[in-house]
Amino acid sequence: MEELKKYIRSVPDFPQAGVNFYDITTLLQNPVGFQKALKPMEEFIKKRGAQKIVAIESRGFIFGAALADRLNLALIPARKPGKLPYETISEEYALEYGTDKLEMHADAINKGEKVVIVDDLIATGGTIQAVGKMVERLGGEVVGVSVVIALTFLPYQEKLQKYEVNYLISYDKE
């Protein structure tokens, strides 16, 4: 899938100096590119036997929603604090400085349900790990993680070692 890289725009020094940002908006504005990304994600999720897709706010919503529609699966949003109106559970995750938090509705997952977590990108794996913990607290089983991009120079493997992680393209240095 390395050919997908031609749809990704690399923006230097965003959001801060020295960081290279991999911009998926150029992928999204090309329907051929978007669908080339969706197809293998769709196949992975089907193969894993998932019953629900948990998509992480907010770029994860883009891939998760199209995949839920393609696969006739429930779409569950994992959101930033204060956005979900009903009873929620939450998990903190570490940032470079301090922590942040994600929430899910407490009634979003039923015991024993098989779930795939979808996002655009894995960096440190902290947000995906937090979402995995919430799914498991609700009694669900994380049968896979599906993302477009993995930053393989960052140490996400340790955090996500118990999960089957599928990515389409990787960048192995900053």
Added chain:
Amino acid sequence: MEELKKYIRSVPDFPQAGVNFYDITTLLQNPVGFQKALKPMEEFIKKRGAQKIVAIESRGFIFGAALADRLNLALIPARKPGKLPYETISEEYALEYGTDKLEMHADAINKGEKVVIVDDLIATGGTIQAVGKMVERLGGEVVGVSVVIALTFLPYQEKLQKYEVNYLISYDKE
């Protein structure tokens, strides 16, 4: 489309006392409901001859992404400030107290392109109006606005009177 209301959860006093929040997560977690919402949005966008979908962060991403996939259209995100990495333009809009801002990439729309704006809900119309202004500043033409829910007790019509607005269900009192 009033039957879609059975998939929407009404949550009282969110985000503040006296406000009724129409929760679409119950729609999203039911694939039948999600697709019942997507189908008429898809037909509207096709009928309007749109070439691009501009989806508003972040619940608009969910509907916009599935529709872009169904219709083979470019998906352009309108995002909260500081999220888009490349050259952006922005528009402010009024909140109950103060203002907020949305951004789009300056190269996201080409002159003469026909655009439909997608979001989950129209309340005052302020965010959609701001996005419409950005599309027009970039030379695009807003051929329609497609949302799931319209809060028809709020005065959005005036702000959006020059647009063809399509909604699936409406609530006419708080």
